[in-house]
Amino acid sequence: MAGFSPEWLALREPADHAARNPQVLAAVGAHFSGRPSLSVVDLGCGGGSNLRGSYAALPDRQHWTLIDHDPALLDHARARLAEWADEAREQGEELVLTKDEKLITVDARRVDLDRDLEWVLGWQPDLVTAAALFDLTSRRWIERFVAALASQRLPLYAVLTYDGREDWQPPHPADAGTQAAFADHQRGDKGFGPAAGPDACEVMAEAFRKTGFAVSTGDSSWLIDDDRAALRAALAEGIADAVRETGRLDPAELSDWLSARRSARSARIGHQDLWARPV
Template sequence: MSVVIPVSADWLTLREDADAGSRSRALAVKAGRMLRPPVVVHDLGTGTGSMVRWSAPLLPGPQTWVLHDWNDALLQHAAAAAAHDRDGRAVAVRTRAGELGLLQGADLAGASLVTASALLDVLSADEVGAVVAACIAAGAPALFALSVTGRVTLDPIDPGDGVFEAAFNDHQRRLVEDRHLLGPDAATVVADLFRAAGWSVRVADSPWRLEPGDAALITEWLDGWLAAAVAQRPALREWAAEYARMRMAQLAADRLRVVVHHVDLLAWPS
């Protein structure tokens, strides 16, 4: 079983501020109270390292981060960015290239905490099962941020909103080769797996709340949202083009607001 998740460094950089403003600080602080120094954090699907930069200042130190990703170029980008713990000490960073679908408990040996951001919803049931099993085997609390729920709220509302949302969600749950992606069901599946193992789980809402000042992110998000909907239902192509023109006009007039709903999840041994 293997998983390779294509991702753009430009997209990760564009969304970093929105991610940082949306993740649950309360869950991160709660996770921090469970840790005893020295702290070793394994970050899964680290991308450009935004989870390190956001959460390291909320956790005790000294800290060592082990960054996991299949993309070595992204790993090097993430490793080069500075991060500090809550006492201002620089964190140490190691990188580990590999496919998350092959993750085992031994890969997380010695972990104080396991983290991930915007990862679970692009994995299959088998892959999230492997991630959860590895966390349980390591006995380390897990903080998984920004899993999409499938809900999107746009203001002003439009009859197309629900149509494109449903098509997008079907696309997120699609079959890719032999991988049936979980999409918006991922956080619920992961919570159930941890609870079935006797772990405690806490979930918090972590929505993006995008205003006209977030025009670049709204534009990129809307383009991707509609492209996925059309890929799933090609008959929507002409409607999607008309819908995009309408939404871009509203954005240019400072009239468009978008809420993209996510949840964060913290699980720990009971």
């Protein structure tokens, strides 16, 4: 799977946390509210943002296993978490954190999620979670993943899955063409086969429902305005780079779109959160 830079992950984190659907997160927290402790496997952990966005709703004692294919990102996640915590110390290979009176132990492991998926889920955590991952994976991989979770009756909390909705203001004549080309690019192979892209959340929800899991979804769209100008510019440039690779838009038209979008008044970028659990 293609990697993401620590700089990009840090830039998007405030928008991710602001967008996270509070009703879905509350439902996850309520499900585990009677437990004194919880073990979590976080797939594609990046810089550890998903832990920072979820921990407050979960029990007071948490053990997180962070999974990523990129060892540099795993090191970065540990460093960011140590800075973020009220207290942090090393205990063997684990990082032991305290934050807002919660005790959180963290283990980081490098894993190829295409090759070793079933092995990871075989650790039988109480909760599997991931952020901004599943739109990069293929329909076949999602169905394999859901089947593996269902076989062990493991719940999933998935946040910030891109769903293809974009609303930039003010409108630009190239919006429709750019969005269509970007959607095509999103469906390219990101390391798991042809990606589900903007269809991922719907594919995953349907696969879970077929297994008899209860499924809840909620909107977690980014709202980007002048307070997040750096994110807006980086996002526009990333979209333009992807569209350029498709060759579907006239270069001059794309350049004009990019110039307009760097200084757009606002943008709403669609994401969905999903909570699936056995019943």
